[in-house]
Amino acid sequence: MIDISGITERDQNGNSISQLAERSPLLLVFLRHFG
Amino acid sequence: MSKLSQLRQEISAKGTQLAFVHMGAEVDASTFFDEYGLGDTPRFASQNQELYRKFGLNKGSVTQLMNFKTLTSSIGAFREGHRQGKTAGDPAQMPGAFLISGDQVIRSFIAKFPGEMVDFVSFSSTEVTS
Numbered sequence: 001m002i003d004i005s006g007i008t009e010r011d012q013n014g015n016s017i018s019q020l021a022e023r024s025p026l027l028l029v030f031l032r033h034f035g
Numbered sequence: 036m037s038k039l040s041q042l043r044q045e046i047s048a049k050g051t052q053l054a055f056v057h058m059g060a061e062v063d064a065s066t067f068f069d070e071y072g073l074g075d076t077p078r079f080a081s082q083n084q085e086l087y088r089k090f091g092l093n094k095g096s097v098t099q100l101m102n103f104k105t106l107t108s109s110i111g112a113f114r115e116g117h118r119q120g121k122t123a124g125d126p127a128q129m130p131g132a133f134l135i136s137g138d139q140v141i142r143s144f145i146a147k148f149p150g151e152m153v154d155f156v157s158f159s160s161t162e163v164t165s
Contacts, residue, residue, distance in 0.1 A: 002090060004138040009086050011054065011077035012061060020077055021135040025051045027159045029039065030092055030131045032149055033124030034057055034067050 037115075040071040042155050051134070051159040054078065056086050058124035087128060092145060094127040099148050112150070134159060 004018050011020070020026050039053065046053050054077040057064055061080050068074045079086060087093075132153055134142035141161065144153040 002133075002140050004135060004140065007086070007089060009079050009081065011079050012065070013077065015077060017054075017079070017135065018138055020052060020054060021137055023052070025049075025134055025136045025141070025159070025161050026054055027046060027051050027155065028054050028056060028090075028133045028135055029155075030056045030087055030090065030133075031036075031058070031124065032128050032130040033126050034036070034059060034064070 036071050036073075038152070039155060040073055043073070043076075045156045046159045049156065049160045051161070052077070053159075056081055058082055058084060058087075058128065084125065084128060090131065090133060090143075092129050092131045094125070095129045095149060099129065100127060102148060107150075132158060134161070136161060 004021065007017050010016055017026065017028065043053055053073075055068070055073075056079045058081060059067070060082070064078055064080060065074065068076065068078060081087060126149070129146050130149065130151075131143070131145040132155070133140050133144070142158060144158060146152075
């Protein structure tokens with residue numbers, strides 16, 4: 001069980017995952033690398 | 036990445052927001068996401084991969100990273116015109132996707148090999164299918 005509310009990382013605008021997912025469902029894609 | 040850029044409108048039509056987690060520096064990520072028209076999508080930098088671990092995404096084993104499916108996926112990407120530049124991140128890190136609503140993960144996808152992809156549009160729907 002992932003504790004979403006306990007995740008403190010913020011996006012480039014200062015929002016947490018739970019703040020974003022409160023507004024509407026969030027598809028969170030984890031990239032392997034970029035470049 | 037280009038596929039997700041193309042699918043963004045369809046994902047949005049499902050009422051779902053798109054967001055990313057990456058392992059690069061924000062200055063590099065800003066340029067990269069802008070190139071794909073995704074500069075305004077939320078993105079979380081996790082250079083120490085802590086956020087990956089919180090979601091159960093680990094580094095791939097040798098057999099996950101070097102197998103026929105990975106090779107054919109790489110060839111397919113090359114044929115579509117994608118070229119590997121300077122890498123930001125960890126090529127051994129396995130990718131994944133999660134659909135989150137409120138504080139709940141309602142759908143999860145953890146890749147079995149690096150090039151494995153999910154149908155992002157179906158995945159992003161919160162509708163229950165029987």
